[in-house]
Amino acid sequence: MNRKTLVLPALIGLLAPVLAACGAVDGGDGKDDAIVVGTTDRFSASGGTPAPFDPAYAYDAGSWNILRQTVQTLMYLPRGGGEPEPEAAERCGFTDNGSERFECTLRGGLTFSDGSELTADAVKYSIERVLTIKDENGPSGLLANIDAVETSGERKVIFHLKAPDATFPYKLATPAAGIVNPDKYDAKGLRSGFDIDASGPYTLKTEVENNTVVKAVFTKNPHYKGNLTPKSDNTIELRPFDDADAMGDSLKSGDIDLMARTVTPQQIESLAGDAEDAIDVVEMPGLEMRYLGFDTDAPAVENRAVRQAMAQLVDRAEITSKVYGAAAEPLYSLVPATITGHTNSFFNEYGHPSTAKARALLDKAGVDTPVKLTLNYTTDHYGPGTKAEFEILRDQLNDSGLFDVDIKGTDWLKFRDDQLEGEYAVYGMGWFPDFPDADNFIAPFLDEDNFLASPYANSRIRNTLIPESRQEADRLSAAEPIEDVQDIVARDVPVLPLWQGKQYVAARDDITGVEWALNSSSNMQLWELGRGVGD
The missing domain is CATH 3.90.76.10 (Dipeptide-binding Protein; Domain 1)
Known part of the structure; x- marks a missing residue:
């Protein structure tokens, strides 16, 4: 069987019997060669990030x-x-x-x-x-x-x-x-470094160079009791790479067995189109989103009409088609498609991109044009397409004649610190949800003490709509307040959603459980992986 590209729907459980037939799990045969997983995520400890694996600190x-x-x-x-x-x-x-x-x-x-x-x-x-x-x-x-x-x-x-x-x-x-061992974690202080003492399905040992993890080895925890039983007795090694191209070369050469974060659109096309390659590409639903955030107190964008005009000009389809191909689709709300309560509020408010409508918004508000802005993005956190995405955004705004936009890239650690300190009027961010519910696409951006440290505060959202939505155990019943939140965001534009991503895993065809390697929130589930017989 030549799988090449498998497309997994949201109801992935329905396909489990078929997918399981694509390879036999090693079944506890004692084989001790590690299953090696590549990632472009980087794990470093520094003065700014002292405790990357402490549950009280880690939030990426x-x-x-x-x-x-x-x-x-x-x-x-x-x-x-x-x-x-x-x-x-x-x-x-x-x-x-x-x-x-x-x-x-x-x-x-x-x-x-x-x-x-x-x-x-x-x-x-x-x-x-x-x-x-x-x-x-x-x-x-x-x-x-x-x-x-x-x-x-x-x-x-x-x-x-x-x-x-x-x-x-x-x-x-x-x-x-997460539950940690009280004997190993200070009640009032972070635990620096990369050690973890807990009770999950694996224990962790890291190899570190220059305060950066170069290898993370997961070994079955013999004391574990729970529902996440590893499918293999093999250790699993997570190996960070500087970029997706280097990771892809290692997959092709057999140095690694699987790569998930992050597979580029070019790699997806190349690997899926090579029928002779012993590598399978699995497409699965994803809830990753990208957006522009605004410091609504910054002079350049404090006038709502400026943010609305940007929303009126942005052509999401051009961004997704030119930069991300089939790996992304336009997003017109903070709440992604497939999440209960989703509505296309930004499309309902602005429709298709229009310079005339954007000019009318600015003229009505008495805003002088061109509006001078810098769009800030991170160079090393969301993948190689980020720069190209921001070049297109810049050109879309400048081509209208209503804006004079520059773009500026910064490494993630400085970028995130600067963003939290209010150094950027406009900045690009991504979001991988903590859990697949509309609340997790609303509260982290709009509630008090939000993830962005945003000065935007809407009392109806915070005091009425979020509490109303959380009262409903039946999430379908929460749809009305969730939709109201999205409509307010489309009108006020404290954030501007751009696109929603799909996710892909590429693996050598003797690796089993690949279809479960990521869930819809981009959470790795390494316990599902095993080594079997290639098809």
Whole structure:
């Protein structure tokens, strides 16, 4: 069977029997050659990023992919999607009608990877530690609705929430709520370096050069108890690369077995079109999005009409077709397509790109043109297409005659620090969701203490619409307030969504479980991988 390119729908579980037939899992045969996975994610420790693998600090897709293999959570998202299910817990659920009291009972006999006991007190310690440290770059915002954590005996944990939140089980499935060994993590300070002491399916050993990880080796944790049982006894090695081309060359030569983050459009086309290559490309649903963010207090863009005019001029189809090809599609909302509550608010508000309409918006607001702006982007975090994307954005705005735009690229660490400090009026960012619910595409950008440190504050969104949406356990019932939020964002333009990405995995054809290697939120699931017989 020559798979080459497999396209996996959102209901991927329906295809599992077919895909499983493409190769036999090694079945615990004791084969000890590592399964090597390439990535363009980089893991470095410095004064600015002292604790890349500390759950109280880590809040990027790459670091979370390390933590998801090693740090256990009370809940997890099943491989085919759907509602969160118990993981370190044997059962969890709301115990009131208002979604304000959530209770979990731990599995019996849980231990950390060193064999020490894991109790309800360790869960309480881990959650409260994230909230106490409250690092500005960290994920504490996901847990900010927790009013108190209490324990009952060795195995029961009760969360009291400040306000109803039906999405809370999803948040407990993220590394922000990861359970760490209290003996190894300071209650009030970050743990520097790359060591992890937890209870997940794997333990981690890293090779480090110049404070940067050059190899991360995952070994089955013999003490692990949970639902994420590794499909192979082999170790799994994660090997960072400077760029996707070097990673692709290593895949072709057999130095690595699989690459997922990030496969370029050119590689997708090349690998999928080569029938003689012993490499398969799997396409699967993705929820990655890219957008422009605005410091709405900055003089250049504080006038809403300037942001609206930009929204009126941007041609998303040109960006996706010229830069990303089939790997991306235009996005007209903060909430991606396939997520309950999605609506094309920006298209409904602005329609197709129009210089005449943009000029009318600026003229009505009395804005002098051309408006001088710098679009800032990061050179080393979202892939090689970012610069080309911003060149097109620049040209689209300048060709209207209404803007005088320059672009500026900066390495990620400085870029992120500068963005948080308000150095940029306009900047490009990406978002990989923490969990697949509309709330996670709204609150991180618009709620208090948001991810962007944005000065934009809409009281109706924060005080009415977000709380209303979180009250609905049936997420279909939350659609109306979610749609209202999107309409307000389209009118005020504190952020400007650009495109939604698909995701691809390329692997040598003796690697099994490739179809499960990433879920829709771009979370690596290395425990699904095995080594079998190529087709």
